[in-house]
Amino acid sequence: xxxxxxxxxxxxxxxxxxxxxxxxxxxxxxxxxxxxxxxxxxxxxxxxxxxxxxxxxxxxxxxxxxxxxxxxxxxxxxxxxxxxxxxxxxxxxxxxxxxxxxxxxxxxxxxxxxxxxxxxxxxxxxxxxxxxxxxxxxxxxxxxxxxxxxxxxxxxxxxxxxxxxxxxxxxxxxxxxxxxxxxxxxxxxxxxxxxxxxxxxxxxxxxxxxxxxxxxxxxxxxxxxxxxxxxxxxxxxxxxxxxxxxxxxxxxxxxxxxxxxxxxxxxxxxxxxxxxxxxxxxxxxxxxxxxxxxxxxxxxxxxxxxxxxxxxxxxxxxxxxxxxxxxxxxxxxxxxxxxxxxxxxxxxxxxxxxxxxxxxxxxxxxxxxxxxxxxxxxxxxxxxxxxxxxxxxxxxxxxxxxxxxxxxxxxxxxxxxxxxxxxxxxxxxxxxxxxxxxxxxxxxxxxxxxxxxxxxxxxxxxxxxxxxxxxxxxxxxxxxxxxxxxxxxxxxxxxxxxxxxxxxxxxxxxxxxxxxxxxxxxxxxxxxxxxxxxx
Amino acid sequence: xxxxxxxxxxxxxxxxxxxxxxxxxxxxxxxxxxxxxxxxxxxxxxxxxxxxxxxxxxxxxxxxxxxxxxxxxxxxxxxxxxxxxxxxxxxxxxxxxxxxxxxxxxxxxxxxxxxxxxxxxxxxxxxxxxxxxxxxxxxxxxxxxxxxxxxxxxxxxxxxxxxxxxxxxxxxxxxxxxxxxxxxxxxxxxxxxxxxxxxxxxxxxxxxx
Amino acid sequence: xxxxxxxxxxxxxxxxxxxxxxxxxxxxxxxxxxxxxxxxxxxxxxxxxxxxxxxxxxxxxxxxxxxxxxxxxxxxxxxxxxxxxxxxxxxxxxxxxxxxxxxxxxxxxxxxxxxxxxxxxxxxxxxxxxxxxx
Numbered sequence: 001x002x003x004x005x006x007x008x009x010x011x012x013x014x015x016x017x018x019x020x021x022x023x024x025x026x027x028x029x030x031x032x033x034x035x036x037x038x039x040x041x042x043x044x045x046x047x048x049x050x051x052x053x054x055x056x057x058x059x060x061x062x063x064x065x066x067x068x069x070x071x072x073x074x075x076x077x078x079x080x081x082x083x084x085x086x087x088x089x090x091x092x093x094x095x096x097x098x099x100x101x102x103x104x105x106x107x108x109x110x111x112x113x114x115x116x117x118x119x120x121x122x123x124x125x126x127x128x129x130x131x132x133x134x135x136x137x138x139x140x141x142x143x144x145x146x147x148x149x150x151x152x153x154x155x156x157x158x159x160x161x162x163x164x165x166x167x168x169x170x171x172x173x174x175x176x177x178x179x180x181x182x183x184x185x186x187x188x189x190x191x192x193x194x195x196x197x198x199x200x201x202x203x204x205x206x207x208x209x210x211x212x213x214x215x216x217x218x219x220x221x222x223x224x225x226x227x228x229x230x231x232x233x234x235x236x237x238x239x240x241x242x243x244x245x246x247x248x249x250x251x252x253x254x255x256x257x258x259x260x261x262x263x264x265x266x267x268x269x270x271x272x273x274x275x276x277x278x279x280x281x282x283x284x285x286x287x288x289x290x291x292x293x294x295x296x297x298x299x300x301x302x303x304x305x306x307x308x309x310x311x312x313x314x315x316x317x318x319x320x321x322x323x324x325x326x327x328x329x330x331x332x333x334x335x336x337x338x339x340x341x342x343x344x345x346x347x348x349x350x351x352x353x354x355x356x357x358x359x360x361x362x363x364x365x366x367x368x369x370x371x372x373x374x375x376x377x378x379x380x381x382x383x384x385x386x387x388x389x390x391x392x393x394x395x396x397x398x399x400x401x402x403x404x405x406x407x408x409x410x411x412x413x414x415x416x417x418x419x420x421x422x423x424x425x426x427x428x429x430x431x432x433x434x435x436x437x438x439x440x441x442x443x444x445x446x447x448x449x450x451x452x453x454x455x456x457x458x459x460x461x462x463x464x465x466x467x468x469x470x471x472x473x474x475x476x477x478x479x480x481x482x483x484x485x486x487x488x489x490x491x492x493x494x495x496x497x498x499x500x501x502x503x504x505x506x507x508x509x510x511x512x513x514x515x516x517x518x519x520x521x522x523x524x525x526x527x528x529x530x531x532x533x534x535x
Numbered sequence: 536x537x538x539x540x541x542x543x544x545x546x547x548x549x550x551x552x553x554x555x556x557x558x559x560x561x562x563x564x565x566x567x568x569x570x571x572x573x574x575x576x577x578x579x580x581x582x583x584x585x586x587x588x589x590x591x592x593x594x595x596x597x598x599x600x601x602x603x604x605x606x607x608x609x610x611x612x613x614x615x616x617x618x619x620x621x622x623x624x625x626x627x628x629x630x631x632x633x634x635x636x637x638x639x640x641x642x643x644x645x646x647x648x649x650x651x652x653x654x655x656x657x658x659x660x661x662x663x664x665x666x667x668x669x670x671x672x673x674x675x676x677x678x679x680x681x682x683x684x685x686x687x688x689x690x691x692x693x694x695x696x697x698x699x700x701x702x703x704x705x706x707x708x709x710x711x712x713x714x715x716x717x718x719x720x721x722x723x724x725x726x727x728x729x730x731x732x733x734x735x736x737x738x739x740x741x742x743x744x
Numbered sequence: 745x746x747x748x749x750x751x752x753x754x755x756x757x758x759x760x761x762x763x764x765x766x767x768x769x770x771x772x773x774x775x776x777x778x779x780x781x782x783x784x785x786x787x788x789x790x791x792x793x794x795x796x797x798x799x800x801x802x803x804x805x806x807x808x809x810x811x812x813x814x815x816x817x818x819x820x821x822x823x824x825x826x827x828x829x830x831x832x833x834x835x836x837x838x839x840x841x842x843x844x845x846x847x848x849x850x851x852x853x854x855x856x857x858x859x860x861x862x863x864x865x866x867x868x869x870x871x872x873x874x875x876x877x878x
Contacts, residue, residue: 547748549749550747550749552748552749553749556749556813556817557814557817557820560820560821561820563820564821564823567824568827571831571832574828575832575835578832578835579839582840589784597780601777604773604777605773608766608769608770608799609766611766611769612762612766615757615765615806616763618809619756619757619758619759622756721809724807725808728803728807729808731803732799732800732803735796735799738796739789739792739793740789740792742780743777743788743792744784744788744789744792
């Protein structure tokens with residue numbers, strides 16, 4: 001290992017103040033990573049409480065009201081405090097400038113502001129939780145959210161503020177990718193992760209303001225009785241659902257697109273091959289970002305939406321599957337006859353591909369209105385979106401965490417232990433959520449604290465899987481924390497990856513590059529002769 | 536802006552300016568979509584209660600609304616002239632024009648205040664507070680709720696815009712900006728034009744047709 | 745390959761140009777107001793919105809300098825306008841094609857919600873349909 005040319009970003013300024021006032025995208029990304037991991041832990045604890053309550057029929061550890069609050073807190077924490085900022089704000093911030101050869105993001109001060117907005121929004125949400133929390137579910141459907149006596153307001157306000165944080169992050173990435181690419185780095189050479197973050201930023205910028213407005217309207221309805229969604233004054237509760245899902249359906253792609261970006265990078269790095277079809281992955285990224293805006297009505301099939309609307313939204317929803325399939329085939333094509341290195345990031349990648357495929361195919365079935373009515377608001381839907389949110393996004397998050405851990409910290413983690421934990425997590429996931437598909441198909445509705453005794457065996461299986469998951473996460477937390485201090489020194493490029501972000505030192509110096517990097521002919525430069533698919 | 540730091544971060548002055556413009560446009564896009572929610576609510580409820588909305592619209596003070604439209608359009612022209620002046624290295628003139636535009640914004644807010652006072656007197660208030668006997672039908676309170684939301688959010692933006700123009704005007708008059716450094720004035724001007732354009736859509740749907 | 749601001753000083757408006765655009769804007773405003781004085785019909789809203797759109801386009805192109813800038817900046821604005829149109833059109837279309845009205849006066853009574861009973865101070869009871877008498 002050559003000695004680092006400049007001071008690493010981690011040691012350039014060691015005071016707490018230097019972290020709180022930093023404009024360095026890497027430190028900001030790391031702060032986001034720490035914050036989102038904290039809320040992942042919190043949301044996971046809520047989930048465990050839910051699973052324990054469902055272990056037996058009747059009351060196990062909490063009553064119905066506490067259960068309602070608990071699943072709301074689980075949803076709000078996981079969606080807004082963990083998943084939406086997790087990959088774009090944490091890994092995106094850390095990696096995008098490195099990948100495009102820039103010294104920093106376009107607007108470093110806005111970037112820092114987005115951390116503080118996140119902290120402010122998260123604090124307000126936490127305050128709402130301490131006030132007793134909301135019991136509306138993370139979707140805040142009216143009229144319940146405008147009439148329930150629980151602490152909906154602070155939670156709404158917190159989510160509203162976090163919305164600004166994601167808007168600032170998205171704005172920053174768009175400007176960064178447009179204006180700060182290193183000389184020679186054209187659009188069609190950009191790493192696929194950068195494309196994914198770019199597509200995500202477009203969604204964040206376009207959709208989040210609508211969410212902000214609709215949350216504000218609910219807040220106004222609660223505080224001053226504005227009555228926009230109140231049927232008693234001629235209002236239409238379905239309009240709330242329209243405006244809410246106009247954001248919240250694309251928000252699924254805010255969570256999934258960056259994951260797809262992570263997977264695209266990891267697949268190339270651990271099969272030592274260039275992406276099977278770079279252009280198709282790029283176009284399908286943009287395609288998903290676009291089509292994702294035309295599918296929101298599939299959340300409203302059972303709520304009195306017009307048949308015309310349901311049909312149109314159902315058909316549009318199926319289009320997403322085409323773009324997703326293009327990506328899955330591209331990844332499989334990349335793996336095919338590659339020189340596979342079975343490291344933990346690749347294990348998570350394989351898990352991701354299976355879960356995305358499985359969850360996505362079931363999503364196509366759900367987009368069929370007639371089938372949807374059978375599954376609507378059952379555990380089946382819960383399992384479906386957890387396959388996408390946990391099975392895909394969290395797997396990709398873990399893949400990213402392991403793949404870039406040496407980049408961020410300069411240390412290696414114990415590889416065998418990591419592989420074991422990955423297998424445990426994947427099995428835990430399957431055990432948790434496959435029974436939920438079966439439960440839902442048998443008619444177990446979601447959001448209930450109680451159930452008839454004949455559902456118990458499946459619920460017990462699901463809870464057992466959740467415990468496996470929790471155990472797996474504990475192991476990961478343990479060895480990563482240990483590796484931060486005592487892991488082997490990683491060197492600049494421990495995976496032998498050709499990704500652009502590995503061209504600087506690990507951990508990178510404060511200004512990333514002493515001289516602007518020269519960019520080769522393509523997004524990755526794995527040796528050409530190792531690409532045998534032409535035969 | 537020390538040029539050395541600029542080129543270090545941006546690579547070139549042109550990249551810095553493009554990032555500023557692009558960032559501002561993305562911000563404007565978020566503002567447009569912020570108002571989109573309200574426009575959608577208006578469109579949906581108007582299609583559900585067409586007669587009631589028309590009846591409620593007929594009680595609006597078109598004169599004051601039109602006056603406000605002319606005020607905003609005029610201020611937009613002044614801002615465009617100000618940007619031209621600053622780009623032409625006449626920051627003093629630019630500052631004066633910006634302050635004049637800000638003044639028109641204040642007049643706009645005052646006229647809006649007079650209108651609001653009328654509505655309060657008549658009882659044309661949002662939601663719970665609706666007491667207007669002239670249009671006492673289901674859906675009319677929605678028109679007034681949307682009226683207050685649309686104009687209220689817009690007035691909030693006007694207030695911010697007046698603040699921005701005032702700061703830019705004072706700094707421009709002090710000679711901070713010039714041909715070499717006009718970006719803040721350009722961006723502030725873009726924000727004010729956005730506020731104007733939003734009003735250009737609010738005006739016909741609430742007052743005219 | 746970074747994007748620089750496009751330098752097209754030839755496309756910057758002079759004072760006369762700024763004023764000319766301004767006069768057109770004022771004239772279009774007067775036109776909207778004048779049309780409003782005529783009897784109304786189904787076309788009055790689309791025409792008024794069309795005029796507003798024309799004014800917006802003029803302002804964006806000339807006063808917000810889109811004409812001097814890179815196409816990507818215009819694309820940002822275009823995208824936002826397209827998505828506003830999508831949101832508005834889809835919501836209105838969906839509302840208008842429902843079989844059974846979900847908005848009052850519908851076939852259902854308005855009932856208080858159970859959640860309200862837990863904490864009577866937390867929310868107001870919904871009043872009778874429509875505005876109350878003063």
